[in-house]
Amino acid sequence: MGGPGSGRWPSFGSHASLCEHALAIDLAALKRDGYLFTGCAGKINWWRHDQIVSWINYRVEDEGLRLTYRTQGPGSDWCRVNEIIPFVETSPPFGGRRRWFSCPGCQRRCRILYGGAYFRCRACQGLRYESQYEAPIFRAVSQRHKLRQRLGQLDSLEAPFPAKPKGMHWKTYRRLAARDAVLDGPWYEAFDELLERIDRRR
Numbered sequence: 493m494g495g496p497g498s499g500r501w502p503s504f505g506s507h508a509s510l511c512e513h514a515l516a517i518d519l520a521a522l523k524r525d526g527y528l529f530t531g532c533a534g535k536i537n538w539w540r541h542d543q544i545v546s547w548i549n550y551r552v553e554d555e556g557l558r559l560t561y562r563t564q565g566p567g568s569d570w571c572r573v574n575e576i577i578p579f580v581e582t583s584p585p586f587g588g589r590r591r592w593f594s595c596p597g598c599q600r601r602c603r604i605l606y607g608g609a610y611f612r613c614r615a616c617q618g619l620r621y622e623s624q625y626e627a628p629i630f631r632a633v634s635q636r637h638k639l640r641q642r643l644g645q646l647d648s649l650e651a652p653f654p655a656k657p658k659g660m661h662w663k664t665y666r667r668l669a670a671r672d673a674v675l676d677g678p679w680y681e682a683f684d685e686l687l688e689r690i691d692r693r694r
Contacts, residue, residue: 509618509619509620510619510620511604511606511614511619511620514606514607514608514617514619515538515546515606515607515611516604516605516606516607517536517550517557517559517604517605517607517611518603518604519557519591519592519593519603519604520603522552522557523591527552528552528591529552530552530553530554531551531552532551532552533549533550533551533552534549534550535547535548535549535550536548536549536550546607548560548561549561553576555576555578555579556576556577556578556579556593556594557576557577557579557593558574558575558576558577559573559574559575559576559577559611560572560573560574561573563609563610564609573610575596575610577593577594577595577596577605577611578593578594578596579591579592579593579594580592580593580594580601582601593605593613595612595613595615595616596610596612597610597612597613597616598612598613598615598616600613600615602614606619632675635675636672636675639668639671639672639675640653640654640672642668643655643656643657643660643665643668644657653669653672
């Protein structure tokens with residue numbers, strides 16, 4: 493989320509049911525970027541080709557995240573929405589406290605809200621992850637390709653990790669490099685498993 497929020501522009505048609513193509517508000521991203529303290533307010537923007545294509549106002553309150561935006565249902569007029577997405581907290585086994593959204597539609601805990609007529613959890617919006625329908629053996633490969641494409645690299649995964657693009661913060665670049673290193677192991681394991689399957693079929 494850039495300043496304090498940027499996101500993906502939704503696609504329609506065959507991709508409309510994918511999380512990756514929906515407007516999203518990520519609680520972890522708000523916390524990571526320093527926007528999750530009581531009283532913090534601003535605008536969450538979604539960009540496409542360096543232009544803002546959608547936005548909503550938000551304010552962090554003690555009980556939850558207040559969202560203000562306009563929505564329009566099928567065949568209806570535009571209406572203004574002013575609602576609070578409640579926070580809930582859990583105690584992880586390793587200690588500390590973890591904060592979640594409580595979806596207003598179903599009261600499920602969730603980390604990410606997705607845009608539709610209203611902002612709700614993935615289940616309420618009927619969305620699925622693209623990677624859910626990939627064979628697990630290729631999941632690490634897909635994630636690593638996506639990460640490197642963000643850095644402008646389109647060739648083999650065996651190529652050296654790409655240099656930092658101009659304009660990218662060093663903090664972001666180091667985070668991506670660390671993620672690439674984590675995925676490096678599964679990528680080779682997946683490749684080895686694929687070779688084994690081919691050998692067994694000979």
